[in-house]
Amino acid sequence: MASLGRYLLAAFGLAAVLLGVLAAVYVSGFGRHDAASDISRSRKTANGLFMVSIEPEKGAVRQGELHTWLVTVTTAAGQPVEYAAIDVSGGMPEHNHGLPTSPQVTDYLGNGHYRIEGMKFTMRGWWQLRLSISAAAGSDTAIFNLAL
Numbered sequence: 001m002a003s004l005g006r007y008l009l010a011a012f013g014l015a016a017v018l019l020g021v022l023a024a025v026y027v028s029g030f031g032r033h034d035a036a037s038d039i040s041r042s043r044k045t046a047n048g049l050f051m052v053s054i055e056p057e058k059g060a061v062r063q064g065e066l067h068t069w070l071v072t073v074t075t076a077a078g079q080p081v082e083y084a085a086i087d088v089s090g091g092m093p094e095h096n097h098g099l100p101t102s103p104q105v106t107d108y109l110g111n112g113h114y115r116i117e118g119m120k121f122t123m124r125g126w127w128q129l130r131l132s133i134s135a136a137a138g139s140d141t142a143i144f145n146l147a148l
Contacts, residue, residue, distance in 0.1 A: 039147050045140035048076055050133055052142040057115070063124060063148055066101070069116045070109075075137055080112030084135040088116055090128045099127075124148050 042053040050073050057068040073081040086105045091098035103118035121127055127146040133139065 037145075039145050041144065043142055043144070044076070045133065045142045047138075047140045049138050049140040050075060050081060050135075050142070051078070052131060052133070054129065054131075054144055056119075061121065061146070061148060063121055066118060066120050069103075069119055071105075071114045071116055071131065073112050073114065073133060073135070081133070081135045081137070082112065083108060084114070084133050086114060086116075086134075087132040089130045089132070092123075092125060092127055094126055121146070121148050 041055055042051070044051055053072040055070050057070050061067060071086065073084055073086070075081060088103045088105065089098065099120070100122050101118045101120045103116050103120075105114050106117045107115040109115060119129075125148060127148060129144045129146060131142045131144075133142070
């Protein structure tokens, strides 16, 4: 009888370890919501006014470091959007918190290209970057999913 109790205790212990591993994998981003599966870096805005592309200025995005992103905004017809006002926000939807910094557009580079400085991602997982764009054509929003 005593050995049966030890086997049951070992089985419960193993089950607890497996649940812990599965929880860690989920938190790290592998279990993220289906909306995060679209990680394209180019898209139409919500109402179709603009086409927006994003890319980190120096290639790889490193967790915990400040970095700079480049944004390109064109009209739906492909014409560069000059001197747009772009507000940057975002966060981790599954953790219910925003970005740890306050990134902002610091430079208009011409031909619809803008520089965003102050981007930082403090942990692995599903992040969203939200760009609210106002220009002569109107105001619209683009949301990008980022998987780190």
